[in-house]
Amino acid sequence: MPVVKVLTDGIGEIDMRSIDAYRKRDGYEQWKRALLHLKPEEVMEYADKSGLRGRGGAGFPTGRKWSFLPKNGKPRYLVCNSDEAEPGTFKDRMLIENVPHLVLEGMLLGTYGIGSHHAFIYVRGEFKEGFRTFTRAVEEARAAGFIGKDVLGSGYDVEVTVHRGAGAYICGEETGLLNSLEGKRGEPRLKPPFPAVEGLYGMPTVVNNVETLAYLVPILSRGWEWFAAVGTERSKGFKVVSVSGHVQRPGNYEVPLGTPVRELLELAGGLRPGRTLKAIQPGGGSSACIFEEHLDIPYDYESLAKAGTMLGSGAMVVFDDTTDFVKAAHNLVRFYAHESCGQCTPCREGGIWLERVLERLLEHRGLRGDLDMLHRVSSTITGTNLCPLGDSIEPFLRSVLLRFPEQFEACLIS
Numbered sequence: 063m064p065v066v067k068v069l070t071d072g073i074g075e076i077d078m079r080s081i082d083a084y085r086k087r088d089g090y091e092q093w094k095r096a097l098l099h100l101k102p103e104e105v106m107e108y109a110d111k112s113g114l115r116g117r118g119g120a121g122f123p124t125g126r127k128w129s130f131l132p133k134n135g136k137p138r139y140l141v142c143n144s145d146e147a148e149p150g151t152f153k154d155r156m157l158i159e160n161v162p163h164l165v166l167e168g169m170l171l172g173t174y175g176i177g178s179h180h181a182f183i184y185v186r187g188e189f190k191e192g193f194r195t196f197t198r199a200v201e202e203a204r205a206a207g208f209i210g211k212d213v214l215g216s217g218y219d220v221e222v223t224v225h226r227g228a229g230a231y232i233c234g235e236e237t238g239l240l241n242s243l244e245g246k247r248g249e250p251r252l253k254p255p256f257p258a259v260e261g262l263y264g265m266p267t268v269v270n271n272v273e274t275l276a277y278l279v280p281i282l283s284r285g286w287e288w289f290a291a292v293g294t295e296r297s298k299g300f301k302v303v304s305v306s307g308h309v310q311r312p313g314n315y316e317v318p319l320g321t322p323v324r325e326l327l328e329l330a331g332g333l334r335p336g337r338t339l340k341a342i343q344p345g346g347g348s349s350a351c352i353f354e355e356h357l358d359i360p361y362d363y364e365s366l367a368k369a370g371t372m373l374g375s376g377a378m379v380v381f382d383d384t385t386d387f388v389k390a391a392h393n394l395v396r397f398y399a400h401e402s403c404g405q406c407t408p409c410r411e412g413g414i415w416l417e418r419v420l421e422r423l424l425e426h427r428g429l430r431g432d433l434d435m436l437h438r439v440s441s442t443i444t445g446t447n448l449c450p451l452g453d454s455i456e457p458f459l460r461s462v463l464l465r466f467p468e469q470f471e472a473c474l475i476s
């Protein structure tokens with residue numbers, strides 16, 4: 063079983079929340095090394111050569127994202143995205159609650175690597191405990207001299223701001239997040255300009271996920287070659303996968319990218335006794351389902367895309383034969399309809415329309431033509447919006463509608 067412990071090492075066994083506990087495990091050694099012995103370009107080189115890709119959903123290469131920052135002398139910012147509201151995803155919460163100093167050290171390395179002096183972390187509103195724990199970690203790191211003016215006598219100044227959101231899924235989208243951080247409505251911005259050029263307060267900004275930034279620490283300590291040697295040709299390194307749904311041991315499992323889906327299912331204890339597998343949503347609420355015939359595909363960006371779905375945030379939701387897929391589809395569509403910020407007509411109106419049709423089906427009052435309407439409306443929403451939230455409504459619905467039409471047809475009255 064390829065379970066590995068890199069970011070998750072010690073979680074659930076040792077309390078690593080205090081700076082003393084973290085430093086006993088060589089905490090902040092990479093931060094010291096970077097400040098005293100590496101140039102920012104060298105830190106960027108580590109990120110780039112490791113092949114690290116963003117773990118927040120889109121899988122964009124981290125080093126390449128950093129390289130887009132213009133060299134125009136303007137202040138730059140690093141923003142750590144800890145909004146984590148993608149259905150089924152609970153890995154970032156585990157990291158900020160259990161290893162806050164590891165995340166903070168990764169943020170500091172990223173901030174230095176992009177030539178910035180100010181990092182922000184946007185913590186999901188509901189993560190009260192994570193917010194408290196992370197704020198405490200920042201205070202401890204400041205008291206230890208790892209944050210502030212002239213850090214460790216290096217001449218480098220750095221500030222960290224911890225910001226708590228107010229519980230809106232759309233504030234996880236990077237430009238919605240930046241607006242919210244600026245005190246505006248959390249609505250996604252029209253792109254371009256991309257955040258790298260015009261981000262927070264109009265300045266060049268990098269937004270990276272919690273897990274992405276945390277991996278910088280082991281990449282620096284063990285070398286980019288170590289990270290790049292794991293995984294597949296284009297999906298390098300490790301991934302913390304949140305496995306939930308109809309499994310016996312739901313939880314976060316850290317594995318090399320490319321681990322077969324079947325092994326992830328087994329790590330989570332497999333299905334409950336006597337049950338059979340119906341579907342797996344492999345990459346968070348926005349991904350299409352895969353099925354029994356896909357169990358042997360490797361869990362990596364390319365293989366999942368080839369199977370018509372995506373790795374997304376790395377949240378695997380398992381559905382067994384007790385699942386009512388009309389209910390499941392209604393639940394997810396209702397979530398997206400509720401979380402739509404309302405700027406785009408197809409997302410705002412289409413989501414509500416789909417929700418109402420599914421509600422009718424749930425009540426066994428479906429009309430002839432409703433299933434066609436579900437297909438038509440959901441495909442009309444896709445590709446016609448400002449941000450990917452609109453496009454997230456269709457994949458799950460479409461995949462289960464095509465795979466289990468009998469469950470939907472059973473809800474029609476005419």
Ligand SMILES: Cc1cc2nc3c(=O)[nH]c(=O)nc-3n(C[C@H](O)[C@H](O)[C@H](O)COP(=O)(O)O)c2cc1C
Binds near residue numbers: 121147235
């Ligand atoms: C509706 C929506 C919600 C998102 N929520 C999150 C989130 O909670 N955390 C996150 O890291 N990325 C989220 N993303 C992706 C971010 O926009 C962005 O791509 C990511 O933070 C970049 O970090 P990475 O390159 O390290 O993956 C979301 C995107 C969309 C469209």
Ligand code: SF4
Binds near residue numbers: 402403405410451452
């Ligand atoms: S797609 Fe939806 S959530 Fe995204 S900007 Fe448009 S209305 Fe807002």
